Amino acid sequence: MTAHRARFLAVGITAAVLSAALAACSSSSTSSTGTAPKTPIVIGASLSLTGGFSTDGQAFMRGYKLWANDVNKAGGLLGRKVKLDIKNDASQPNQAVTNYQTLINVDHVNLLFGPFSSLLTAPTAQVAHRYGFAFVEGAGGAPSVFATKLPNLFDVSLPVDASTLPLLNYIKSLPAGQRPKTAAFPTSNDPFTQPQIQFAQQMLSADGIKSVYSKVFPAEPTQYKGIADQVAASKAQIVVLGSVDVPTVTAFTQAFVQAHYNPKVFIATAGPDQGSAYVKAVGGQGNADGVMVPNAWYGGSPNALSQKMVSEYIGIYHGTPSGINADVAEAYSVGEVMAQAVAATKGLDNAKIVAYLHSHTMTSVQGPVRFDAVGQNLAATAFVFQWQKANFVQVLPPGAGSTTVVYPKPVWGK
Amino acid sequence: MGQFGQAVANGILGGAVYALMAAGLTLIFGVLDIINIAQGIMVVLAAYLSYALSVHLHLDPLLGLLITVPIMFVLGVIIQWAFIRRLRGRERTAMSLLVCYAIAVIIEGALYAQFGSTPVGIQTSYFNTTVHVFGFYLGYIYLIGFGLAVVAIAAIYLMLYRTKFGRSIRATTQDAVAARLIGINVDRVAAITFGIGVAVTAAGGMVFGATNTFNPDSGYDLISRLLSIVILGGLGSIGGALVAAMFMVTAEEIVNIWQPTWATVVYYAVLVIVLLVRPTGLFGKQEARAQ
Numbered sequence: 182m183t184a185h186r187a188r189f190l191a192v193g194i195t196a197a198v199l200s201a202a203l204a205a206c207s208s209s210s211t212s213s214t215g216t217a218p219k220t221p222i223v224i225g226a227s228l229s230l231t232g233g234f235s236t237d238g239q240a241f242m243r244g245y246k247l248w249a250n251d252v253n254k255a256g257g258l259l260g261r262k263v264k265l266d267i268k269n270d271a272s273q274p275n276q277a278v279t280n281y282q283t284l285i286n287v288d289h290v291n292l293l294f295g296p297f298s299s300l301l302t303a304p305t306a307q308v309a310h311r312y313g314f315a316f317v318e319g320a321g322g323a324p325s326v327f328a329t330k331l332p333n334l335f336d337v338s339l340p341v342d343a344s345t346l347p348l349l350n351y352i353k354s355l356p357a358g359q360r361p362k363t364a365a366f367p368t369s370n371d372p373f374t375q376p377q378i379q380f381a382q383q384m385l386s387a388d389g390i391k392s393v394y395s396k397v398f399p400a401e402p403t404q405y406k407g408i409a410d411q412v413a414a415s416k417a418q419i420v421v422l423g424s425v426d427v428p429t430v431t432a433f434t435q436a437f438v439q440a441h442y443n444p445k446v447f448i449a450t451a452g453p454d455q456g457s458a459y460v461k462a463v464g465g466q467g468n469a470d471g472v473m474v475p476n477a478w479y480g481g482s483p484n485a486l487s488q489k490m491v492s493e494y495i496g497i498y499h500g501t502p503s504g505i506n507a508d509v510a511e512a513y514s515v516g517e518v519m520a521q522a523v524a525a526t527k528g529l530d531n532a533k534i535v536a537y538l539h540s541h542t543m544t545s546v547q548g549p550v551r552f553d554a555v556g557q558n559l560a561a562t563a564f565v566f567q568w569q570k571a572n573f574v575q576v577l578p579p580g581a582g583s584t585t586v587v588y589p590k591p592v593w594g595k
Numbered sequence: 596m597g598q599f600g601q602a603v604a605n606g607i608l609g610g611a612v613y614a615l616m617a618a619g620l621t622l623i624f625g626v627l628d629i630i631n632i633a634q635g636i637m638v639v640l641a642a643y644l645s646y647a648l649s650v651h652l653h654l655d656p657l658l659g660l661l662i663t664v665p666i667m668f669v670l671g672v673i674i675q676w677a678f679i680r681r682l683r684g685r686e687r688t689a690m691s692l693l694v695c696y697a698i699a700v701i702i703e704g705a706l707y708a709q710f711g712s713t714p715v716g717i718q719t720s721y722f723n724t725t726v727h728v729f730g731f732y733l734g735y736i737y738l739i740g741f742g743l744a745v746v747a748i749a750a751i752y753l754m755l756y757r758t759k760f761g762r763s764i765r766a767t768t769q770d771a772v773a774a775r776l777i778g779i780n781v782d783r784v785a786a787i788t789f790g791i792g793v794a795v796t797a798a799g800g801m802v803f804g805a806t807n808t809f810n811p812d813s814g815y816d817l818i819s820r821l822l823s824i825v826i827l828g829g830l831g832s833i834g835g836a837l838v839a840a841m842f843m844v845t846a847e848e849i850v851n852i853w854q855p856t857w858a859t860v861v862y863y864a865v866l867v868i869v870l871l872v873r874p875t876g877l878f879g880k881q882e883a884r885a886q
Contacts, residue, residue: 231812235712370856398855402816406806407605407848408855414598427714428808435806439725439734458713462808464723594723 221264222257222529224249224519225284226294227305232272233401236427236458237297237508241320242267244512245294247494252516258523266290270301277301281308291529294515297508298425299323299341299372306334315534317519319511323372327555333531334556335538337514337545339563341450342376344475345421347565347577348448349384351586352419359588361418361445365394367408367433368423368450377450377475378423385419393417405429409436416442422449430472431462438468438593445589448473453568456480457504460571469568471590477561478510478547479503479573483582486517487546503573514545598852601731606845608737611744612806614840616799617821618747618833619792625831626768626788629679629691633699635818637793640702641667641800642809643710646717656717656801657739663797671793674698675786699814706811714808722805740802744837747795751833754791764788768831823866827876835878842877 226245229238249263257263266288270277277296284290285308293309295302295318302321309316310333318334322341326334352360364385368378375397382392393415398408409432412420424430430452437443453459453474460469480491480502490513491502519534521543526533542551542560549560565577567587574584620634631637641663648659678698682690725732755761766774767784775781803809803817824843828835846865850858869877 231707231712233812235810235812236714239712367855396855398851399859401859402807402813403855403859404605404609404844404847404851406609407602407851410601410605411598411852414601431714431716431808435723438723440732441725462714462716464716464718 219261221262222259222292222523223264223266223288223290224292224294225266225268225281225288225290227268227270227277227280227284227296227301229272229297229301230267230269232270233426234272234297234301236455237320237506238269238272240455240506240508241297241512243494243498243506244319244509245516247490247497247509248513248516248520251490251493252520258520259527259529270296272298272301274301274304277305278308281305285309285312285314292519292523292531292534293317294512294519295319295321295336299326302326302334302336303329303372306331309333313531315519315522315531315538317515317522317538319515320508322557324376325372327557330555332539332554333535335518335552335558336556337518337550337558338511338547339475339477339561340557341373341475342380344377344450344563345381345448345565346384346563348446348473348475349381349388351565351577351579352385352390352446353388355588361390363391363393363415363417364419364421365412365415365417365444366392366396366421366423367394367412368397369425369429370397370400371423371425373425374423374450378421381421385421390419400425402428405432406436409433410440413437413440413442418444419446420444420448422447424449424452427452427455427459427462430459434463434468434472434593438464443590443592446473447471447590448475448565450475454479454507454566454573456506456573457500458506460504460568466568466571467594470570471567471587473565473567473576475563475565476507477564478507479564479566479575480505481572481574482546484546484548486544490546503571510546514547514550517545518543518550597730599849600729602848602852603845604731604733605737606848607841608733608741609806609848610841610844611837612737612740612799612802613820613824613844614837615740615744615747616796616803616817617824617828617836617840618744618751618799619795620821621825621828621831621833621836622751622795623789623792624825625833626764627675627679627785628688629695630688630822631695631789631792632692632818632822633674633695633702634796634821635814635816636699636702636706636811637667637670637796637814638800638803638817638821639809639811639814640670640706641797642717642804642813643706643800644797645801645804646715649717649719656719656805660798660801663801664794667797667800668790668794671790672786674793675789679789680782680785699818703811703814710811712810712812714810715804716808717801717804719805734806736802736805740806743798743802747798748833748837751791751795755833760784760787820862823863827866827869829876829878832876832878835876839877 268280293314297320299321303326306316310331319338366378366382368374430449453472454476522534522537551560564575567576576586616638623631644663645656648654678694722736763779763784824840828839847858847862850861
């Protein structure tokens with residue numbers, strides 16, 4: 182009986198191994214010779230559909246889907262439909278790494294798009310590099326991501342470290358009597374926020390603005406109220422908040438309102454760029470007015486590609502241009518850039534795509550895209566946006582298309 | 596001194612809010628010997644109920660408790676009747692963990708389907724108003740949370756020690772078989788107790804939703820904190836949960852003054868140190884039941 186079971190098991194295992202080998206041969210011949218031109222091009226991505234980054238992850242998914250719909254409506258890529266294979270990483274770097282390994286080794290995707298946040302981009306780009314995939318992403322702009330010097334990494338968005346520069350230049354340009362004297366720098370322990378905060382602190386200190394609060398708080402949800410109360414107690418005239426999400430900015434706003442503390446300038450690295458979700462969370466327009474955020478895109482952008490995308494987005498999801506999360510544009514740009522590289526190289530050879538991306542200037546809803554050796558978008562322009570009476574407007578740098586900065590920030594709730 | 600005083604005030608008021616969220620968890624454990632790890636998502640569910648009533652019916656969240664408390668009570672009774680009641684034998688405690696986890700996942704999925712992942716908060720004009728006491732600004736919502744915590748915990752105590760039903764609960768807690776022999780409907784007591792434990796969460800969820808933005812994922816962060824509070828206070832001790840919550844949040848707030856990155860570490864370090872000295876928590880099970 183035991184011998185019979187062992188023989189049965191051996192036959193079963195042999196059959197399974199043979200089937201797997203045949204499936205692998207079939208898969209590799211299809212991808213290498215391109216004998217199935219009408220099969221869809223499968224693009225894999227891991228996104229944070231749940232967990233701490235879920236708002237951004239969901240917005241990214243909308244951006245990817247919107248782009249795929251547009252491409253398919255226009256006949257697809259290389260005459261083939263585009264199909265997205267999106268997996269949920271629950272905002273966990275380890276799960277994101279596992280997802281990309283699955284996308285490559287099990288799902289055999291043709292191309293990869295990046296995840297949300299620098300925290301998840303750094304480890305997943307290594308996976309893509311190991312397997313020779315071009316890794317185009319829209320939310321991994323921290324210096325720690327580029328420090329890996331991976332040749333396959335391409336961030337279509339703004340490198341984040343100097344993102345607040347337009348505001349810092351504006352403050353420097355103010356007459357001495359109007360210029361703030363003190364600043365506070367609370368920041369989340371995150372690779373996206375810390376470089377921006379350190380840069381702002383160095384620049385403002387060099388301009389003679391005294392730092393009266395500078396502390397790092399845990400990345401996971403914590404007792405924000407106590408930290409915000411200390412910032413309020415410092416009476417800093419500028420608050421540069423290193424935040425990655427809406428809940429953090431909301432908690433600080435709520436504590437500032439309760440402490441009757443009104444800084445002249447309140448800028449957060451992320452959160453206020455999330456459209457209507459942000460305005461609702463902080464309690465309406467009165468608590469959003471005057472708050473700033475650095476970024477490279479906004480719903481009212483005059484860029485023709487952006488206007489088309491905004492119009493399509495509103496057609497599907499409704500709302501207003503100001504209510505669109507900037508993550509949508511970042512994700513859409515990833516698709517645009519990849520599509521241009523695929524079209525130009527006339528194939529899905531990732532090595533050729535990587536070479537093309539390193540040597541050409543492309544267009545996107547966020548503006549021009551040109552990569553340096555480590556994948557930073559050198560053509561991206563840093564803007565600072567401000568909420569003004571329920572409208573999200575570009576205020577800095579000053580010039581054509583800019584609205585005048587509201588300074589000092591209006592009192593909360595007014 | 597000003598910052599220290601503000602940290603202590605924040606710790607006491609914020610701790611009361613956590614106690615309000617943890618009270619149901621410790622009550623259910625005390626009576627049923629079940630660790631309801633779905634408590635975090637139930638707090639979030641209660642927050643969403645208050646949010647929905649506020650947004651769609653323009654109902655004041657405090658008045659909304661008149662609706663959300665009964666809803667949560669009925670939900671608790673249904674969960675106990677449908678899932679927990681069926682668990683018997685030596686594997687009951689382990690199985691109850693799995694069942695409660697499954698319930699949490701189902702509720703989380705339903706909340707994602709209904710509300711999406713965008714964080715929301717409960718907004719009412721007076722929630723952001725404050726009272727100025729001894730140089731500190733104390734938010735009304737935190738004072739309301741403190742008041743609700745004291746009232747809820749006092750009500751549970753009165754129910755347990757001044758009512759016939761409370762005697763039934765305590766008898767069931769001490770020996771379910773003996774309680775059944777003297778005519779107590781143990782299944783009914785268990786169902787109602789579970790219902791009360793979940794109903795208290797309605798108040799905790801409302802205050803949580805008014806002091807934080809939340810989405811369906813928020814339950815995971817909550818449950819680890821709530822479990823540490825009830826373990827520190829002594830599993831099954833309602834008053835212990837209140838003291839432990841205030842103690843831990845105050846410790847966290849004080850550490851925030853110097854080094855916020857250490858605050859969470861200190862929060863859990865306090866738990867470990869206390870458990871080394873008192874393995875049953877500050878008000879361990881035996882002591883709590885003897886009160």
